[in-house]
Amino acid sequence: MEFKKHNKGIIIENTDISLERTFTCGQCFRWHESAGKWFGIVNGKCAVLSQLDNGIFIENTDISEVESFWVRYLDLNTDYSCMLTDINDKFIKEAAECGKGIHILNQDPFETVISFIISSNNNIKRIEKIIDKFCVLYGEPIKYKSQIFYSFPSPEKLSSVTIEDLAELKAGFRDKYIFDFIKIINSEPSFLKQVSSLDTDAAKKELMRVKGIGDKVSDCILLFAFERGEVFPKDIWIKKAVKNIYGDDFDEHIFGKYAGIAQQYIYYYARLKGVEYGND
Known part of the structure; x- marks a missing residue:
């Protein structure tokens, strides 16, 4: 794997990752393709990735960020x-x-837990719609060129959200599960760090303390965030x-x-x- 500077970002060569297959196989919900480029909100900003013959191109980044974030996020090693x-x-x-x-x-645990609570007994288009609305309502605006995107809401931003507020998402029965998770994070700020420190069976059991997280959802969270x-x-x-x-x-x-x-x-x-x- 090699990194090459480009005036608009970094080219990563000699990696076999397929952006299309990786972003469309059910593990994430905020990457969208447009005109041959993949747009997503990760690491606090809008990211734009393109597939190359022998690797990928990441716009608006530098080698330091590639090494500290992108290599792990995309599991390039x-x-x-x-x-x-x-x-x-x-x-x-x-x-x-x-x-x-x-x-x-390797995704953010807080975002992954809420995303897969929303995914329960749901279809991809509706999952994406609910998550997008969640981000518009409670995330921070991120401007990229002429477009406005929104970050995934932080635990701090959601600390005062009520279950009545969450009804606006039209997530059905899932809003009370999102609310239960937010309550746990408010009362136990180290909850996700605790999950990370446990062996897999214990981590699964700990995640399943959250209402709405069962066998399949807990496995998704463990695989895609831990x-x-x-x-x-x-x-x-x-x-x-x-x-x-x-x-x-x-x-x-x-x-x-x-x-x-x-x-x-x-x-x-x-x-x-x-x-x-x-x-x-």
């Missing part, structure tokens, strides 16, 4: 090909080839896919420390194949 060497599974090899370039993002690559979130797509492929005796533990990326490959493959591998 992980060799995803190791999984294919270590796991002897014909289907996973096929799915991995199909989803080549998917990386597991670098717990051994978890295997199971939504309707995954459940149908693994049943069709592996039968009723499927055990995700066969993937070991690669369970999380295996789940992403299966998810991407199942969505691509549609009816054959499970369809909503």
Whole structure:
């Protein structure tokens, strides 16, 4: 992996990441493509990324930020090909080839918890709509060129929000779960640090103290915000896919420390194949 300065940002060469596959495989909700560029609000600012033949281009950044933030956020130091060497599974090899370039993002825990509470029994378009409204209502405006974006709300900004306020999101039953999480953060400011310090089973149990966080949502949070690559979130797509492929005796533990990326490959493959591998 090599970094090259450009007058508008930094080029990162010799990385296999696919921005399109990474940003559209269900792990994040605030990246959107327009005219060949991916726009997102991360690290307190508007980020603009483009796919290159041998890497990516990040606008409005410098090498210091690439090294301190982007390498970890995009998981650029992980060799995803190791999984294919270590796991002897014909289907996973096929799915991995199909989803080549998917990386597991390392996202902000506070944002990830609320985002996946909102995702519960929901569809992608509605999830994105609710999160966008949440950010407009309680986030800080961020100007990029002629456009205005909004940061994800901070715990401090949400400290006085009421459940009646959250009804404006039109998130349905989820608003009381968001409110419960905000209350926990207000009373236990170190809650997320505590989760981070625990082993995976204990961290999962701690997250499930929050109303609205069950088995699947807690696994998503652990995988996408706490670098717990051994978890295997199971939504309707995954459940149908693994049943069709592996039968009723499927055990995700066969993937070991690669369970999380295996789940992403299966998810991407199942969505691509549609009816054959499970369809909503």
